Structures are given as C-alpha cells and as structure tokens.
Amino acid sequence: MLTEVMEHFGLARDFLTAGYYETDHHRQLIKDVKASILAGRLVAIACIVGCGKTVLLRHIQDDLTREDRVIVSKSLAVDKDRITIPTLITALFHDLSPDKDPKIPSQGEKRERELQQLVRRRRKPIALFVDEAHDLHAKTLVGLKRLMEVVADGKGMLSVVLVGHPKLRNDLRRPTMEEIGYRSVVFEFDGMAGSQLDYTRWLLDQCTATDISVEAMIEEPAVELLANRLRTPLQIEQHLTLAFEEAYRIGERPISVQIVENVLSRHSDDLEPRLTRHGYSVRSLADQFAAKQGEIRQFLRGDLGGARAQELTQRMLAAGLPL
Numbered sequence: 001m002l003t004e005v006m007e008h009f010g011l012a013r014d015f016l017t018a019g020y021y022e023t024d025h026h027r028q029l030i031k032d033v034k035a036s037i038l039a040g041r042l043v044a045i046a047c048i049v050g051c052g053k054t055v056l057l058r059h060i061q062d063d064l065t066r067e068d069r070v071i072v073s074k075s076l077a078v079d080k081d082r083i084t085i086p087t088l089i090t091a092l093f094h095d096l097s098p099d100k101d102p103k104i105p106s107q108g109e110k111r112e113r114e115l116q117q118l119v120r121r122r123r124k125p126i127a128l129f130v131d132e133a134h135d136l137h138a139k140t141l142v143g144l145k146r147l148m149e150v151v152a153d154g155k156g157m158l159s160v161v162l163v164g165h166p167k168l169r170n171d172l173r174r175p176t177m178e179e180i181g182y183r184s185v186v187f188e189f190d191g192m193a194g195s196q197l198d199y200t201r202w203l204l205d206q207c208t209a210t211d212i213s214v215e216a217m218i219e220e221p222a223v224e225l226l227a228n229r230l231r232t233p234l235q236i237e238q239h240l241t242l243a244f245e246e247a248y249r250i251g252e253r254p255i256s257v258q259i260v261e262n263v264l265s266r267h268s269d270d271l272e273p274r275l276t277r278h279g280y281s282v283r284s285l286a287d288q289f290a291a292k293q294g295e296i297r298q299f300l301r302g303d304l305g306g307a308r309a310q311e312l313t314q315r316m317l318a319a320g321l322p323l
Contacts, residue, residue, distance in 0.1 A: 001241045005248045010212030015237040018206040020055060023195050029187055030060055036185050037070060037127045037159040040152075042144060044133070044162045044186045046169035049277040050234025051191030057131060057163055070125045070159070071096065080135035085143040088128065089115055092158075096122055116154025125157040134164030134279040138171065142180050165279025170320040192236075197227035200236055218243070218255040225260050239263055272300040274322055289315055 001014050029045075036043045047053045061072050073095035077083050089111060093102045096118045105111040119126060130136070144160050151158035162168060162184075169188070172181040192199045200223055204214045214223075222243070230236050242263040247255045275285070282300070286293045289312060298304035299312055316323055 001244060002248075005244050008248055009217045009244060009253070010209045011207050011217075011244070012209040013207045015203055015207055015240055018203050018237075020059060021052075021192075021199055021202055021233070023192070025190060025193070025195075026056065026059075029189055030056070030063065033060055033161070033187060034064065037064070037161065038125065040125065040148075040157045040159050042148065042160045042162070042180070042184045044164075044168055044172055044184050045189050046164065046166045046186060047189035047191060048165060048232065049279075050232035051189060052233050053163055053189060053191075054131070056189060057129065060161075061129060064127060070127045071122055073126055073128045075128065075130045080130075080132045081137060083130075083136060083140055085140060085147055086111070088130070088140075088144075088147065092126065092128060093118065096126065112150050113154075116151065116156065119151050119156035119158070120154060122156075125159065126151070127159045127161060129161045129163065131163045133162035134166075134168040134171070136162070136164075136168075138177065141171070141177065145180050145183060165277070166320070166322075167279030167284065173320065191232055193231065196230060196236065197224060199233060200227045200240070203233075203236065203240070216254055219257065222255050222257045222260045225257055226264075229264055235268070239265075271302075271323065275300070278322055280321065285316075288319070 001011070005011075006014070033043055033045065045053065045056075047056075061074070064070050064072050073092050075083065075088055075091040077087055077091070086108075090104055092115060093104045105114060141162075144162075148158045148160060169186050171177060172184050172186060174181070201214075204218070204223070208214055208217065226236060226239055226243075230239060239260070243255050243260050246263055247253060247259050250259075252259060282293050282296050285291070285296045289296075291299075291312065295304060295308070299309060304312070313323060
C-alpha cells in the first residue's frame with residue numbers, strides 16, 4: 001500500500017505484514033499433521049491459492065524444530081515439475097550432513113547407502129517438506145514411497161509432507177496413483193473458511209495505529225461485505241488495500257459499502273481463476289485430459305460446445321475439479 005494512503009488513514013503497518021492468525025481449524029490441523037509426521041507417514045496438505053499455506057507451513061516447521069523430536073528438511077528447488085527423487089535426496093544430504101557442502105555420490109546405489117548412514121547418525125526421525133507439490137510429476141510422487149522405504153531399510157524414519165493446491169489431492173486419488181495415494185494421509189486446509197469476518201476485523205485491528213478507531217477508517221457494513229464476498233486471507237488483504245487506495249483517491253472517509261463494491265473483482269469466481277486457485281493451469285489441464293491447450297482455453301471461456309465440451313465436463317467433474 002502507498003505510504004501516503006497509510007498515513008492518511010492512520011495505518012501503522014501494511015496488511016501483508018499483520019502476523020499469524022489462527023483458528024480452531026488451524027490448531028487441529030497442525031496437531032494432526034504433527035502426529036502423522038511422528039508416525040512416519042506420507043502427508044499431503046491441500047489448500048487453494050491465498051489461503052495461508054506458506055504461513056501455516058512455516059508454523060508447523062517452527063513447532064517441530066522447537067520441540068526437537070524430528071529433524072526438519074526442506075526442498076528449496078523452484079521448478080517443481082522438474083524435481084526428481086535424486087533432487088529430494090540432495091535436499092536431505094544438505095540438511096542432514098554436518099558438512100556445509102556435502103559430497104553427494106552421483107551413482108545411485110552408493111548415494112542411497114550413504115543416505116541411510118547419514119539418517120542413522122542423526123538418530124531422529126526426518127520430516128522432508130515439499131511446497132508447491134501439486135506440480136510434482138507422477139513418477140516423482142510414486143518414487144517417494146521407495147525413498148521412504150530406503151530410509152526405513154536403513155533403520156531410520158522418513159516422513160514426507162507435500163503441500164499444494166487441491167490438484168495434489170485429486171492427483172493422489174487417481175486410480176493410476178493407487179500405489180502412493182493409498183499410503184498417503186490427506187488433510188484439507190480451508191484457511192479462513194467460516195471465519196472471514198473475524199479475520200477481517202482482526203486484520204484491521206492489527207494494522208491500525210493505537211490512537212485511531214477502525215470505524216473512523218471503514219464502515220462496519222463495508223467490512224461485512226468484504227468478508228461475505230471473499231474467501232481467502234490473500235483476497236481480503238488485496239481488496240482492503242484497493243478499497244483504502246480508492247477512498248484516498250476520491251477523498252472519502254470512512255470507506256463506504258459503495259467503494260468496496262467498486263473494487264471487488266467481478267470475475268474472481270469465473271471458471272479459469274477458480275481452477276487456477278485449485279492448481280490447474282491451461283497446460284496441466286491439457287496434459288491431464290489429453291486435450292490441446294487451445295481447446296482448453298475455449299472450454300474455459302465457454303466457447304467449446306457440443307459433445308467435446310460435455311465429455312471434458314464429465315471427465316473433470318469425475319477428477320474432482322470445481323466446475
């Protein structure tokens with residue numbers, strides 16, 4: 001948000017830096033995920049874009065590190081669709097080895113045996129976290145089972161925590177993924193679902209200077225409208241920012257319902273943005289449903305008619321997509 005807007009309304013901090021907001025759903029999910037990690041399971045956390053998964057992930061990792069019952073390892077590779085099992089083994093070597101620049105054998109058999117030894121020397125269960133896991137190749141997902149078995153054969157324990165959009169959950173439920181899907185415990189993270197109004201009020205309280213009242217900045221009906229129309233923390237933060245900037249531009253204070261109406265996105269619930277929030281790009285849809293990307297674009301715009309549109313609709317619904 002622009003500095004002059006914040007100063008004009010009396011905001012002490014930007015909405016994106018408000019801190020950590022926790023609901024009962026957050027607390028229960030963290031408890032269940034930690035229990036699954038300690039049991040040596042392959043865990044998948046599915047959540048839509050903007051629901052706060054990155055903050056939740058850091059919170060779980062910080063809890064595990066503080067409790068010191070498991071060793072936390074993270075895959076930092078950016079191109080998730082190119083990640084292979086050797087890439088994840090490299091992450092384990094870097095996080096488990098006492099050396100700053102560990103020498104990792106290039107030959108598979110030797111590499112896996114050294115990994116077993118490394119895990120044994122640490123004498124604690126390992127939790128490997130992979131964010132944006134909805135982009136992982138199916139072969140990599142299946143390979144995680146063998147990686148966990150390799151560690152177990154060496155008398156160690158490796159849990160893998162995959163975090164991604166709902167596409168990850170749907171991929172694990174595919175019949176062709178039975179080998180790994182049946183061995184996974186999948187958690188749904190709904191973020192602020194059901195608590196949007198409480199979150200919006202908390203966000204404003206956190207960011208408002210102590211000598212300023214929230215009511216002087218934004219009318220309560222405008223707050224309620226935002227909470228009713230939006231779902232995720234990211235959406236709420238973004239549209240609050242737009243409302244404050246628009247009110248500053250036209251010289252209105254407090255922010256009214258009309259201003260909020262003006263800044264609310266008219267197309268946020270159209271099919272394409274909805275599927276994108278669930279992890280489905282045009283490319284991934286084309287790959288999964290054996291279609292051309294142009295054909296998928298036509299489908300998303302509603303321009304693809306006839307039997308082909310009906311066929312794609314049925315297949316996507318069967319795969320769990322939110323059409």
